[in-house]
Amino acid sequence: MCRFLNRLPRGSEPGSPGRNLFQVQGVERLLNWRRMYREMINTPLRAWSALFLFLLLIPGSPVFADSGTRVLESGQEKVALLELYTSEGCSSCPPADAFVSSLKDSGLYPKQVIPLSFHVTYWDYIGWHDPYAQKVFDQRQRQVAARRKSPTIYTPQLVLDGRDIRGSGGFQARVRKLNERQPQANIKLALNTSSADALGLELDILVADEQIRANSVVFIALFENRLTSQVRAGENSGKTLHHEHVVRQLVGPLSLADANPGCHHSVEIEIPETVKRENAGVVAFVQNTVDGSVLQALSVHLVVRAPVSGSGQDL
Secondary structure: OHHHHOOOOOOOOOOOOOOHHHHHHHHHHHHHHHHHHHHOOOOOHHHHHHHHHHHHHHOOOOOOHHHHHEEEOOOOOEEEEEEEEEOOOOHHHHHHHHHHHHHHOOOOOOEEEEEEEEEEOOOHHHHOOOOEHHHHHHHHHHHHHHHHOOOOOOOEEEEEEEEEEEOOOOOOHHHHHHHOOOOOOOEEEEOOOOOOEEEEEEEEEEEOOOHHHHHHHEEOOOOOOOOOOOOOOOHHOOOOOEEOOEEEEEEEEOOOOOOOOOOEEEEEEEEOOOOOHEEEEEEEEEEEEEOOEEEEEEEEEEEOOOEEEEEOOOO
């Protein structure tokens, strides 16, 4: 369940400065580590070690960025969005799922292309209920078909930058060509992961061209990796299926139809109980409603053990 909101920071009262638990803890840890740092600078080696530990425990640092809020912004290069429409009840889908999973090791993800797997429900009638399928994803795929004036939807279907592609041949060249285009939108995302069961997002979207902005919307996808299913019925009965970049929640479309080039949205996404935070992330993208092209996309994982993964940079 998702809702738009404007609310005080957690722990604040109306008229208060908006100080929350993470700010308090951050100040306390900062003071403690300053004292420790002063005691550890007798030698250069110990000084560097102290500085490293000091930086690690600053709230919002990349290594511990899952403990609070961090801000990311899209870069100067356009990032392509790849959508896969798939189902665990479709015998032709596992190879397409494997292709999407392979992108994380291709060198393209996440600065050149961001994949999202949408599981559809219309294969459930065969006998296997896909646990990741949602009817809203069926509708999204129908919109893809409607834009190309086709009465047919099918799986597996790959959609790159809003356009249907058949097979993965020449995929890297197609992505590189899209990367060469100037991005028509800028995305700034502030992600707060401090709540145990929800995500807080502050989105600032800039689309300079008024006509493009009037026909553009924003979507936010909560995705999950490292998913496994033991299929016991349907066309894939007896198989163990593995999935990456599976969309678990989709928020949008959020309108950009405003007189001003910049638009702000505050969004809260409740995290389903079945989603493992350590395997989850968020993708924000701006899409043209007329031709389906994606103006820009940005990806970030909820739990970060290395420098933040995104199409832009962690600010």
